[in-house]
Amino acid sequence: MMYEEKQHFDVFLENAIAINEHYSLLDTLKAIGSAISLVNLKGNLYPFGSFCNGFHGADSDLDCVFITDSQLDVQSILRKIRQGVKEYKKSNQTPLLRFDQLILYAKIPLIKIYDITNNVAIDLSINNINGVLNSKLLNEYSQMHPKIQQLGKLLKLWGKNQRLIVTGQLTSYAILLTLIHFLQCKYDVPFLSDVELTRDQLSSLEYFSVQPFFQLGSKPNLNKLDNTTLQQLLFEYFQYYEPYGEFEKKKICVSLHSQERQNKDNYKATLKIIDPIDPKSDPSKNIKNKCHRIQSHFLRAKELIGNFKKQFLYQLQNVKNVQDYQKSANGNYQYQFNQNRNKNRGKN
Numbered sequence: 001m002m003y004e005e006k007q008h009f010d011v012f013l014e015n016a017i018a019i020n021e022h023y024s025l026l027d028t029l030k031a032i033g034s035a036i037s038l039v040n041l042k043g044n045l046y047p048f049g050s051f052c053n054g055f056h057g058a059d060s061d062l063d064c065v066f067i068t069d070s071q072l073d074v075q076s077i078l079r080k081i082r083q084g085v086k087e088y089k090k091s092n093q094t095p096l097l098r099f100d101q102l103i104l105y106a107k108i109p110l111i112k113i114y115d116i117t118n119n120v121a122i123d124l125s126i127n128n129i130n131g132v133l134n135s136k137l138l139n140e141y142s143q144m145h146p147k148i149q150q151l152g153k154l155l156k157l158w159g160k161n162q163r164l165i166v167t168g169q170l171t172s173y174a175i176l177l178t179l180i181h182f183l184q185c186k187y188d189v190p191f192l193s194d195v196e197l198t199r200d201q202l203s204s205l206e207y208f209s210v211q212p213f214f215q216l217g218s219k220p221n222l223n224k225l226d227n228t229t230l231q232q233l234l235f236e237y238f239q240y241y242e243p244y245g246e247f248e249k250k251k252i253c254v255s256l257h258s259q260e261r262q263n264k265d266n267y268k269a270t271l272k273i274i275d276p277i278d279p280k281s282d283p284s285k286n287i288k289n290k291c292h293r294i295q296s297h298f299l300r301a302k303e304l305i306g307n308f309k310k311q312f313l314y315q316l317q318n319v320k321n322v323q324d325y326q327k328s329a330n331g332n333y334q335y336q337f338n339q340n341r342n343k344n345r346g347k348n
Contacts, residue, residue: 009309010229012313013230013231013234016154016157017150017154024118027095028118029047031093031115032064033045034093035084035087035088036066036084038084038087038088041068041070041077041080041081041084042068043067043069044067045064045066046067047063047064048063048065048132048134049062049063049123049131050172052135052139053134053176055152055172061122061123062115062120062122062123063122064124064125065124065126065127065128065129066081066126067129077126078110078111078124081111081124085099086099095116096115097116098113100113100114100121108125109125130277134173134275134277137192137214137277138173138176140215140216140218141180144189144218145222147225147233148180148225150230151183151234151237152179154234155179156172156176157316158316161315164294164297170286170294171286174273174283177254177273179237181256182236182240182247184256186236187222187228187233188220188222189222190215192214192215192218192256193214214276234301234305238298238302241271243299245295248270248295253271253272254272254284255273255276256274270291
């Protein structure tokens with residue numbers, strides 16, 4: 001009976017990340033390309049992030065990068081793209097685009113655009129090759145096993161509803177790295193970043209701060225994942241990162257490389273992440289003073305999954321709008337969604 005109950009709970013978790021809507025990424029990219037061409041900028045447009053890394057959710061934004069050899073500085077290029085979006089809007093082409101915001105002096109300057117027709121927010125940066133590479137790496141992991149993709153989507157949904165994945169705190173990218181690190185330690189997921197580089201590849205790294213080489217198309221035999229429920233995997237993930245849990249006691253950092261690296265800052269913070277694409281970067285740096293607060297959320301989530309499954313599902317409801325979750329007399333769970341409340345979501 002206990003196993004059947006876990007199987008039922010897995011169905012509810014899968015429903016929480018089900019996406020019913022169909023969205024054509026190509027339409028939005030063509031529209032942005034048309035806007036850029038109106039101001040005579042030459043280059044190539046690439047999508048990255050959730051739409052490309054295998055962990056796309058119903059509320060995902062579209063990240064894209066414009067790769068160009070223009071002699072203009074990044075801020076000037078972004079201003080020209082703003083002009084192009086405004087001109088494109090005046091032409092009444094579809095999909096309809098709207099300029100939202102310029103963020104010029106962040107670590108990665110970008111322009112925010114909104115696809116009114118498809119109800120999609122777009123973040124466009126310039127020559128940000130790291131975003132394309134880390135999306136490709138995450139996509140490789142997402143394709144190894146269905147449960148890796150499902151776990152990633154659930155953690156993103158949970159993190160957003162708990163206000164942990166917000167600007168200036170934990171990012172979706174960071175939480176996905178913590179998931180893959182956990183699966184590598186516990187469930188035999190391989191280390192795609194550990195590859196033998198050729199002499200030419202090593203030489204090219206002298207000119208770039210990124211590590212763009214990793215294995216492609218790996219199809220490992222992940223029997224442990226086959227024989228484990230989503231409920232158990234989530235429980236163990238939160239247990240691994242909870243206060244004074246295994247991760248903290250091991251005094252290591254999150255790394256997707258097979259060699260465990262000592263976390264020298266462990267006395268200051270319990271989380272340190274090494275970006276597999278740019279090892280000099282730490283995607284968790286914004287939460288150094290908030291680690292224990294985040295870990296307390298992990299501890300609470302573990303307790304809910306173990307003892308109060310209904311309440312854990314409520315933690316997913318802000319995005320999916322759970323209407324009712326109850327156990328019927330025959331022992332089966334019922335999980336219903338209010339489909340109407342999202343009907344006009346995000347319309348302008």
